[in-house]
Amino acid sequence: MAVAPRTIRVDVGHARYPIDVGPGLLGDAQRLAERIPGKDLLILSNTTVAPLYLARLGAALPGRRIAECVLPDGERHKTLATAAIVFDALVENRMNRDATLIALGGGVIGDLGGFAAACYQRGIACVQVPTTLLAQVDSSVGGKTGVNHPGGKNLIGAFHQPAAVIADTDTLASLPDRELRAGIAEIIKYGCIADAALFDWLERQMPRLLGRDPEALVHAITRSCEIKAGVVGRDERESGLRAILNFGHTFGHAIEAATAYERYLHGEAVAIGMRLAAELSARIGLLAAGVPARITALLAAAGLPVEAPRVGAGRAMSLMRMDKKVLAGAVRVVLLRSLGAAEVTADYPGKDLEELLAEHFG
Amino acid sequence: MAVAPRTIRVDVGHARYPIDVGPGLLGDAQRLAERIPGKDLLILSNTTVAPLYLARLGAALPGRRIAECVLPDGERHKTLATAAIVFDALVENRMNRDATLIALGGGVIGDLGGFAAACYQRGIACVQVPTTLLAQVDSSVGGKTGVNHPGGKNLIGAFHQPAAVIADTDTLASLPDRELRAGIAEIIKYGCIADAALFDWLERQMPRLLGRDPEALVHAITRSCEIKAGVVGRDERESGLRAILNFGHTFGHAIEAATAYERYLHGEAVAIGMRLAAELSARIGLLAAGVPARITALLAAAGLPVEAPRVGAGRAMSLMRMDKKVLAGAVRVVLLRSLGAAEVTADYPGKDLEELLAEHFG
Numbered sequence: 001m002a003v004a005p006r007t008i009r010v011d012v013g014h015a016r017y018p019i020d021v022g023p024g025l026l027g028d029a030q031r032l033a034e035r036i037p038g039k040d041l042l043i044l045s046n047t048t049v050a051p052l053y054l055a056r057l058g059a060a061l062p063g064r065r066i067a068e069c070v071l072p073d074g075e076r077h078k079t080l081a082t083a084a085i086v087f088d089a090l091v092e093n094r095m096n097r098d099a100t101l102i103a104l105g106g107g108v109i110g111d112l113g114g115f116a117a118a119c120y121q122r123g124i125a126c127v128q129v130p131t132t133l134l135a136q137v138d139s140s141v142g143g144k145t146g147v148n149h150p151g152g153k154n155l156i157g158a159f160h161q162p163a164a165v166i167a168d169t170d171t172l173a174s175l176p177d178r179e180l181r182a183g184i185a186e187i188i189k190y191g192c193i194a195d196a197a198l199f200d201w202l203e204r205q206m207p208r209l210l211g212r213d214p215e216a217l218v219h220a221i222t223r224s225c226e227i228k229a230g231v232v233g234r235d236e237r238e239s240g241l242r243a244i245l246n247f248g249h250t251f252g253h254a255i256e257a258a259t260a261y262e263r264y265l266h267g268e269a270v271a272i273g274m275r276l277a278a279e280l281s282a283r284i285g286l287l288a289a290g291v292p293a294r295i296t297a298l299l300a301a302a303g304l305p306v307e308a309p310r311v312g313a314g315r316a317m318s319l320m321r322m323d324k325k326v327l328a329g330a331v332r333v334v335l336l337r338s339l340g341a342a343e344v345t346a347d348y349p350g351k352d353l354e355e356l357l358a359e360h361f362g
Numbered sequence: 363m364a365v366a367p368r369t370i371r372v373d374v375g376h377a378r379y380p381i382d383v384g385p386g387l388l389g390d391a392q393r394l395a396e397r398i399p400g401k402d403l404l405i406l407s408n409t410t411v412a413p414l415y416l417a418r419l420g421a422a423l424p425g426r427r428i429a430e431c432v433l434p435d436g437e438r439h440k441t442l443a444t445a446a447i448v449f450d451a452l453v454e455n456r457m458n459r460d461a462t463l464i465a466l467g468g469g470v471i472g473d474l475g476g477f478a479a480a481c482y483q484r485g486i487a488c489v490q491v492p493t494t495l496l497a498q499v500d501s502s503v504g505g506k507t508g509v510n511h512p513g514g515k516n517l518i519g520a521f522h523q524p525a526a527v528i529a530d531t532d533t534l535a536s537l538p539d540r541e542l543r544a545g546i547a548e549i550i551k552y553g554c555i556a557d558a559a560l561f562d563w564l565e566r567q568m569p570r571l572l573g574r575d576p577e578a579l580v581h582a583i584t585r586s587c588e589i590k591a592g593v594v595g596r597d598e599r600e601s602g603l604r605a606i607l608n609f610g611h612t613f614g615h616a617i618e619a620a621t622a623y624e625r626y627l628h629g630e631a632v633a634i635g636m637r638l639a640a641e642l643s644a645r646i647g648l649l650a651a652g653v654p655a656r657i658t659a660l661l662a663a664a665g666l667p668v669e670a671p672r673v674g675a676g677r678a679m680s681l682m683r684m685d686k687k688v689l690a691g692a693v694r695v696v697l698l699r700s701l702g703a704a705e706v707t708a709d710y711p712g713k714d715l716e717e718l719l720a721e722h723f724g
Binding site for chain 1: 376442445446449450453454480481482483484485506508511512513514516517518519520521599
């Protein structure tokens with residue numbers, strides 16, 4: 001039985017857009033005609049994704065003038081210099097204010113393409129076509145765009161909501177297992193912070209998700225996007241609530257930085273970070289004692305790492321402070337009150353964090 | 363008698379900010395304390411303006427951590443590569459999300475600094491401290507920021523409203539006469555499109571304005587900012603009304619491009635453009651026959667050029683089409699119905715434009 005696509009509507013006040021999730025969307029000319037505005041299109045992709053999906057997408061966009069810009073693959077290309085290449089492509093292909101940039105790829109293409117669209121002629125439409133699980137459940141939704149600077153990730157960017165997000169689950173067939181699991185880490189995150197039912201479902205259905213069962217993928221991605229859209233709709237610019245989406249990320253960023261961004265994928269570092277954040281939540285008495293073990297077990301069942309690298313507690317602490325730009329006092333972290341309920345706080349005993357770091361980072 | 367500063371309040375819905383106009387503002391520590399948020403400040407300026415005013419401004423900001431970034435002077439430095447230098451300065455000086463960028467200079471510094479502030483950490487506060495008449499009456503107000511691309515001016519940018527605009531009229535003392543007159547061109551524009559009383563006042567008071575009389579300057583700048591703020595408040599992103607601010611600019615851009623951006627200052631090209639737009643308005647019967655001569659006389663009284671360069675009517679037409687990205691049909695221009703009332707239209711006989719261009723461009 002064919003799995004039907006599902007559509008989530010995002011509303012951030014000044015912008016509304018649909019997220020389509022399902023198989024076969026890249027070839028669905030009728031849907032693409034509705035979702036993608038503008039006669040002139042620049043499809044931005046990379047050397048890994050373009051050979052697999054660019055022709056399929058282009059063939060389903062009859063009657064448009066289509067230009068292509070294919071970048072080298074990899075996070076190290078998410079720079080202002082690469083954005084300049086995209087601006088050049090937009091100018092050379094005579095794209096004007098009613099043109100649309102289509103970002104076909106993973107998080108790097110989505111963040112970079114969204115940023116280029118935000119700045120070109122002070123803002124043209126951007127349609128996100130994420131082809132990794134991480135991009136489908138996280139970076140393509142919410143309007144955060146940007147590029148890295150040697151001084152930090154995403155230091156240069158813009159808030160620019162997409163005109164539409166089209167998440168074709170068929171594209172996940174080509175995703176390496178390790179990247180699939182890293183995407184699942186973010187889905188587990190949504191369960192932890194906002195939806196105990198999703199967490200329960202993941203405990204039961206993880207084998208189907210790992211087996212890329214289309215129905216399971218559509219369910220998990222749809223629910224994740226609904227949660228993220230709900231949070232972003234209430235707090236687009238992260239004045240408060242949106243910060244709960246960073247559950248596991250303060251620990252995770254420190255782990256990524258301590259290992260020079262080479263040993264772990266982002267989702268893997270966040271997996272370890274979620275375990276630590278859950279343990280801190282229980283240690284200070286906010287979360288029931290049995291919950292961290294459930295979270296750790298679910299992460300392990302997804303094939304994700306749960307043991308922190310032994311980089312030293314002092315190193316971990318200073319990297320957490322740097323990530324949060326906190327020179328003195330407690331680092332703000334996202335903690336759990338229960339499965340499905342999170343809060344952002346710097347109000348916890350510093351000693352508990354120190355002990356936790358000592359146990360896990362050595 | 364000392365001239366008192368005046369304050370205009372801008373309201374674009376999602377952002378509100380004050381514009382202060384008057385003498386002595388750069389040394390007014392109390393006002394600066396109210397207007398400039400943040401403990402950490404990066405003052406962006408250029409090699410012409412910094413030696414004159416940076417120390418005065420810094421001395422009036424006690425208790426802040428102040429870093430400086432001084433760029434070479436000139437429009438050719440308004441590029442993405444120069445924006446990258448500003449990002450580097452923000453990172454190197456450890457500026458975080460609640461830091462403020464102060465743009466101390468003319469239009470290039472204001473546009474570039476505004477753009478850098480818009481993108482750094484997805485948006486930090488920017489205070490505009492314009493030191494040229496053109497920047498005080500035009501570019502510092504309204505939130506349009508950006509840099510040039512070889513393919514066109516301001517092709518890369520953002521809408522980013524400033525936290526405050528501080529227009530110290532004392533800084534105009536160091537402005538070359540030619541730049542003063544180029545700024546007056548934009549003030550005449552506001553009279554033409556929105557305020558017959560301002561136009562009348564300019565006809566009477568032009569000698570005082572050219573003599574840099576403080577009271578006259580404060581009046582002309584304040585009224586100009588009020589008009590621009592009123593237009594921008596109703597149409598931030600130029601969906602309609604804001605386009606009337608481009609009176610004279612479609613002709614002016616063609617004149618600048620035809621002379622390789624070397625022969626005329628922007629305001630000078632706009633002066634010629636306003637004369638032509640007024641003559642087209644009268645030629646098609648929209649504007650009373652005597653008005654173009656009044657506008658031409660006022661521009662001449664300000665020492666501005668009013669004769670178009672003889673670059674050829676065909677060249678002028680193709681550059682106007684390119685500026686407006688119109689391949690076929692009529693070019694949209696801003697025309698006058700009367701002094702103080704403008705409209706944007708492509709609904710006029712093409713033959714009238716052709717004849718006008720033939721007369722003036724040869």
